[in-house]
Amino acid sequence: MALFLYALVIIIGDIPGARADVGQYASGVVLHSFGYGVLALLLFSGIAGSMVRRALLSVLMVALMGALDEYIQSFLPYRRGAVSDWLVDITAATVVALPLIVLWPKMAAAALGKGQR
Numbered sequence: 001m002a003l004f005l006y007a008l009v010i011i012i013g014d015i016p017g018a019r020a021d022v023g024q025y026a027s028g029v030v031l032h033s034f035g036y037g038v039l040a041l042l043l044f045s046g047i048a049g050s051m052v053r054r055a056l057l058s059v060l061m062v063a064l065m066g067a068l069d070e071y072i073q074s075f076l077p078y079r080r081g082a083v084s085d086w087l088v089d090i091t092a093a094t095v096v097a098l099p100l101i102v103l104w105p106k107m108a109a110a111a112l113g114k115g116q117r
Contacts, residue, residue, distance in 0.1 A: 002042035006065050009035050013069065016078050032085050033092040036062050040093035044100050051104055055097035062093035
């Protein structure tokens with residue numbers, strides 16, 4: 001699911017004029033924060049291992065995905081790759097992944113508890 005969402009981010013973001021049209025409703029910071037934050041959540045939920053491992057890998061993977069997105073944009077005449085957008089991607093992933101280290105086990109325990117009733 002995360003790879004599908006990432007592919008959508010790349011494809012839709014690279015359609016000529018699409019970014020400008022969406023920009024009327026949400027800024028680039030909002031779009032990057034939401035998109036890459038959701039990616040971090042999906043990645044975190046799909047990675048095995050300790051909570052810290054899941055968080056670190058999620059943020060690392062988002063960093064790589066964001067870098068590739070910006071790299072691709074740098075080749076398009078109507079877009080530009082921006083380090084600032086990449087930093088927003090990493091920040092969004094970190095803001096999502098860090099609390100999940102503590103919250104995920106509690107949510108899993110609560111879900112298991114409800115399933116046993």
